[in-house]
Amino acid sequence: MADTSVEDLKQQFHAALDAARTPAALKALRDDYLGRKHGRVTALVKSIATAPPEDRRTLGAAANTLKQQIEQALKAREAGVAADARPADALDVTLPGRRGWTGRRHPLTQVRERVEDIFMAMGYQVIEGPEVEDDWHNFEALNMPAAHPARDMQDTLYLSSPVPAPDDGRAATLLRTHTSGMQIRYMEQHEPPVRIIAPGRVYRRDNFDATHTPMFTQVEGLVVDEDITLGDLKGTLNAFAEEFFDARVATRFRPSFFPYTEPSAELDVECQGCSGRGCPLCKQTGWIEILGCGMVHPAVFEAVGYDPDRYTGFAFGVGIERLALRLYGVDDIRMFYENDLRFLEQVAL
Numbered sequence: 001m002a003d004t005s006v007e008d009l010k011q012q013f014h015a016a017l018d019a020a021r022t023p024a025a026l027k028a029l030r031d032d033y034l035g036r037k038h039g040r041v042t043a044l045v046k047s048i049a050t051a052p053p054e055d056r057r058t059l060g061a062a063a064n065t066l067k068q069q070i071e072q073a074l075k076a077r078e079a080g081v082a083a084d085a086r087p088a089d090a091l092d093v094t095l096p097g098r099r100g101w102t103g104r105r106h107p108l109t110q111v112r113e114r115v116e117d118i119f120m121a122m123g124y125q126v127i128e129g130p131e132v133e134d135d136w137h138n139f140e141a142l143n144m145p146a147a148h149p150a151r152d153m154q155d156t157l158y159l160s161s162p163v164p165a166p167d168d169g170r171a172a173t174l175l176r177t178h179t180s181g182m183q184i185r186y187m188e189q190h191e192p193p194v195r196i197i198a199p200g201r202v203y204r205r206d207n208f209d210a211t212h213t214p215m216f217t218q219v220e221g222l223v224v225d226e227d228i229t230l231g232d233l234k235g236t237l238n239a240f241a242e243e244f245f246d247a248r249v250a251t252r253f254r255p256s257f258f259p260y261t262e263p264s265a266e267l268d269v270e271c272q273g274c275s276g277r278g279c280p281l282c283k284q285t286g287w288i289e290i291l292g293c294g295m296v297h298p299a300v301f302e303a304v305g306y307d308p309d310r311y312t313g314f315a316f317g318v319g320i321e322r323l324a325l326r327l328y329g330v331d332d333i334r335m336f337y338e339n340d341l342r343f344l345e346q347v348a349l
């Protein structure tokens, strides 16, 4: 009698176990068989006390075995159901993925490096120098002595007295207004031939508006050797523009004036915003100025001890912000300095 009862219970349990597919169904099954108060196996074990004494040993052993078998079967199934349930419960495969944030260099840094790469490929050496400059390197040696009216062209941020002592032009210190001072610094320490570019930040007392910032970036260039001509200058800078914009772009050299070059010119490229028809970005001219250039003035060679009868050369100063405006078709220079990620991520090269 007792054996049959244990065997029945075992078969009923396994039938119920096959049907139990969820954690809740397994919990109910466990309560039904192993529950402390009303579990069927619990009741079976309790019934041993009232069984005939000769059956108690057999019945007890059978009940214990069944209890252990049920316990093991439930544990195995519970683990399986939990593993099956996890993907459906915990992972929504329809959710869009989370994109990682990728750091990158600032657009102006990338433009500057692009300019450097182009000139390095042409055999130029990249040099750097101080942003705090003295009067001699920023003005005096560049053919702008103290009384020279050309100093009025640039509103200078002085760090010391704006009037240099008569016998010492190096006394006044200032934030450099251009990278042209690096021409002097390099030529003072090297003999020709010279073929350098000098990238860096420069400072002027400009308003902060769509086309001006008090701090901006220039790449100065200088080539000095025997027989360097205006043709070399034009060929070099046209090749640079073509390489930089990765296409044939219309350019024009417009006569200009700088104290340290003679003759002087500005290089314009056709406006990207309007393809030359005229728009606010190009002030309706159809052209955007990207650099100033010219043949090195003999007075500059004299200041650094080069023989102006033997050597000639050309110099240029590229405005990195202006190149970036043209390259990206941006119409407000301030956007490069506001650190708005929505803008910066759009203009990455």
Ligand SMILES: [Zn+2]
Binding pocket: 271, 272, 273, 274, 275, 276, 277, 278, 279, 280, 281, 282, 283, 284, 285, 286, 287
């Ligand atoms: Zn335009």
